[in-house]
Structures are given as structure tokens and as C-alpha cells.
Amino acid sequence: MPRAARLDIAGVLQHVIVRGIERRNIFIDDQDRTSFLDRLSSLLVNMEMECLAWALMRNHVHILLRPSDNNLGQFMRRLLTGYAVTFNLRHHRSGHLFQNRYKSIVCEDDPYFLELVRYIHLNPLRAGLVNDIRGLKQYPWSGHSVIMGARKFPAQKVDEVLLYFSTKQKLARENYQKFVEDGIRLGKRTELVGGGLVRVLKVAGNEVVSAYDERILGSGDFVELLRKEKVIAERLEVHLTLPRLVEILAPKYGVPPEDLCQRRRGGPLSEVKSIICHIATHCLGFSGEVVGKSLGITRSGVCRGAARGQKILEEDLARRDEVEDLINRSTTSP
Numbered sequence: 001m002p003r004a005a006r007l008d009i010a011g012v013l014q015h016v017i018v019r020g021i022e023r024r025n026i027f028i029d030d031q032d033r034t035s036f037l038d039r040l041s042s043l044l045v046n047m048e049m050e051c052l053a054w055a056l057m058r059n060h061v062h063i064l065l066r067p068s069d070n071n072l073g074q075f076m077r078r079l080l081t082g083y084a085v086t087f088n089l090r091h092h093r094s095g096h097l098f099q100n101r102y103k104s105i106v107c108e109d110d111p112y113f114l115e116l117v118r119y120i121h122l123n124p125l126r127a128g129l130v131n132d133i134r135g136l137k138q139y140p141w142s143g144h145s146v147i148m149g150a151r152k153f154p155a156q157k158v159d160e161v162l163l164y165f166s167t168k169q170k171l172a173r174e175n176y177q178k179f180v181e182d183g184i185r186l187g188k189r190t191e192l193v194g195g196g197l198v199r200v201l202k203v204a205g206n207e208v209v210s211a212y213d214e215r216i217l218g219s220g221d222f223v224e225l226l227r228k229e230k231v232i233a234e235r236l237e238v239h240l241t242l243p244r245l246v247e248i249l250a251p252k253y254g255v256p257p258e259d260l261c262q263r264r265r266g267g268p269l270s271e272v273k274s275i276i277c278h279i280a281t282h283c284l285g286f287s288g289e290v291v292g293k294s295l296g297i298t299r300s301g302v303c304r305g306a307a308r309g310q311k312i313l314e315e316d317l318a319r320r321d322e323v324e325d326l327i328n329r330s331t332t333s334p
Contacts, residue, residue: 005151008070008120009067009106009313010067010069010097010281010286011065011066011067011068011190011280011286011288012066012067012106012107012114013052013064013065013106013107013108013109013112013116014064014065014066014067014072014104014105014106014215015062015063015064015104015105015107015116015120016061016062016063016064016072016076016102016103016104017060017061017085017101017103017104017105018058018060018061018063018076018080018098018102018103019059019063019098019102019103020059020097020098020099021095021099023059023094023099024058024059024208025058026058026059026061026087027056027058027298028091028114028302031090032090032140033056034082034196035087035090036061037056037107037141037153038101039079039082039083039086040054040063040155041078041153041154041155043075043078043079045153046070047069047071047075047078047280048068048230049065049066049067049068050065050066050067050068050157050160050288051065051070051073051143051155051156052064052065052066052113052116052117052121052143052156052157052160053116053117053121053123053143053156053159053161054120054143054156055120055123055124055141055142055143055144055229056124056142057124057127057129058127058129058142062120062123064107064116064117066118066288068286068290072104073332075103076102078101080097080098080249083097084096084097084098089199096236098210099246104216104218105216106216107216107217108217108222109303109306109307110279110307112217113156113303114161114164114179117143118179118180118183119183120142120143121136121142121144121147121179121180122136122144122184123141123142124141124142125184126138126188131246133177133180133181133184136180137150137177138150138178141157144180146158147161147162147173147176148173148176148177149173155279157299159298159299159300160299160300160303161176163268163298163300164176164300165179170313173306177217182200187272190224198253209278209324215224232269238292242286242290242294243282243294245276245280245292246260246276248326249272249275249276249279249323249326250272251269252272252322252323252326253268253269254268255257255269259274260272260276260294261294261295263298265323273295273297273305273312274306274309274312274322275309275312276291276295276305276306276309277291277295277302277303277306277308277309278305278307278309278310278312279309279312279323281302281306288302288303293332
């Protein structure tokens with residue numbers, strides 16, 4: 001059976017898993033690991049890809065990414081092909097190093113973002129590469145040590161994770177460490193890597209399977225929303241700029257565009273900011289940093305705002321259709 005095409009959608013979390021061919025080791029020593037991370041770091045910066053978590057194991061790699069453009073496939077090809085060439089030359093071997101097809105799972109931010117960060121960073125402990133949570137902090141080949149300040153990896157978006165736990169860095173790290181430690185007792189969490197959990201509803205005593213897609217980790221509503229957004233994004237013949245998006249939506253809510261940079265909350269201002277965050281990141285492919293600068297909020301604030309905007313449009317179908325119509329008319333008019 002043909003495999004489904006990957007969902008390469010800008011602004012949406014992607015849990016990427018890369019395995020060695022026949023489950024063979026893809027890292028022989030620390031020089032290999034350093035080579036892989038140097039290449040990963042360079043590509044993250046050059047291709048404007050956000051990395052939230054990562055872990056290098058013996059025969060596989062986990063990376064949590066948020067593409068700023070529809071470029072995940074190109075990013076992974078450059079990362080894996082370049083590393084494989086270097087690895088083969090260094091170890092005097094030939095042939096494939098990785099399985100033919102890396103696995104990528106589109107993930108719903110809420111409630112999976114922090115769960116995925118924790119899951120990925122606990123992999124070295126579960127595999128016995130370190131003995132305990134203290135050893136995990138010093139383990140140099142995962143993003144956990146970077147979040148805890150034990151090592152440097154500038155391309156990793158540390159602040160987005162820490163801001164979920166506190167605005168004060170020391171307290172945030174303490175709370176994050178406790179959160180990760182609490183995850184040890186939860187076991188392997190296979191539901192976080194399978195993708196596309198089947199959603200079963202009870203309707204009049206009968207079981208009904210709601211939206212399902214093996215490439216997606218999220219609710220049935222999230223599956224349907226992604227499908228709809230992908231269609232919308234592909235239909236936009238003229239790329240909508242962020243200022244133009246603000247210009248279109250702000251007056252609809254009775255908000256002067258210049259007020260969107262204010263830090264006030266509540267009412268129409270908060271609603272329109274949330275909807276703009278959602279459309280800008282999930283449909284138009286703008287990075288959280290770009291949207292945050294435009295609206296005067298942090299990257300994590302954009303993430304939370306996008307989730308609220310998504311919920312607003314899901315709960316008010318008339319408003320969703322109205323917003324979509326405004327965008328469509330703005331991108332098709334001469």
C-alpha cells in the first residue's frame with residue numbers, strides 16, 4: 001500500500017524520529033555526535049527552523065521541530081544526507097546509514113507540547129544511558145542539559161519551554177526538572193510516538209470513530225482542522241503579508257491596527273490577537289518570533305494565543321467562515 005505523504009505544515013509541531021538501517025548504530029563515538037549536532041545547529045539557523053527538544057541515542061534520534069516554512073523535507077534531506085556522507089567517509093563504509101523514510105508526526109501543541117519535550121528528554125534515562133535524573137542533567141547529548149544550563153546549544157529554543165514553568169529562570173528550571181522527574185514513573189509513553197490515535201465516541205450506545213490520521217498526534221478536531229488549513233494554505237495564490245493580515249482583521253473587531261502592539265488583555269483586542277496568531281503561524285507560515293515582534297508578545301505568548309485563536313474559530317463556525325472569506329477575498333483581489 002502506498003505510504004501517505006507527510007504533512008509538512010509551517011508553524012505546527014513535528015516530532016521527527018530517525019532510525020539507523022536495520023536498527024544499527026548511527027553514532028560510534030562522541031565525534032560522530034558532535035558532527036551531527038554541528039550540522040543540525042547550522043541548518044536550524046540557516047533554514048529558520050525552531051528546535052524545542054532533541055535526544056541522540058545509539059541507533060536513533062528524536063527531534064521536536066516547528067518549521068517556519070513548508071521546508072521540513074528539505075531540512076531533513078540536508079541533515080541526513082550530509083551526516084551519512086561524513087559518517088561513511090570517517091568509518092570507511094558505504095551504503096545506507098538510515099532507514100529509507102524518517103518518521104514525522106504532526107503534533108497538537110495543547111496538550112502535547114510539554115509532554116513531548118519530557119518524553120524526548122527522558123529517552124537516555126529510559127535506555128540506561130544515564131542512571132538517574134542527576135545524570136540526565138549532565139548527559140551532553142540531549143536538549144535536557146541545555147534547558148538546565150549544563151551545556152550550550154544556541155539553536156535550541158530554551159525560553160519557550162522554561163516560560164511555561166516561570167518567568168524567573170532559576171525557578172523555571174527547578175519546576176521543569178520536577179516535571180521531567182515526575183514523568184519517569186509514566187513509563188515508555190508509546191502513545192506519544194504512534195501518531196494518529198483513534199478517537200472513539202459513544203453515540204446512542206454505538207461506538208463511532210472520529211477523525212483519524214496516522215501522521216497526526218492530536219484530537220479528531222485537530223485532524224480536521226489541519227486538513228482544512230492545509231487546503232487553505234495551498235489555495236492562497238498570493239502570499240498574505242503579516243501587516244496586511246492585521247489590516248484585514250483588526251477593523252473587523254473594531255480595533256485600530258496600532259493598538260495590537262499594546263500589552264493590554266481581554267475583550268476584542270485579545271480575541272483578534274489570538275486569531276491573528278493562529279492564522280499567521282498555522283496557515284501562512286510565519287514564525288512565532290516574527291508574529292511576536294509584530295504584536296508585542298513573546299514567542300510562547302504567540303503559541304498560547306494561536307491555541308486560543310484556534311479554539312475561538314472552532315467554537316464559532318460563522319466567525320471562522322467570515323475570517324476565511326475575508327482572507328480569500330484579500331488574496332484573490334487584484
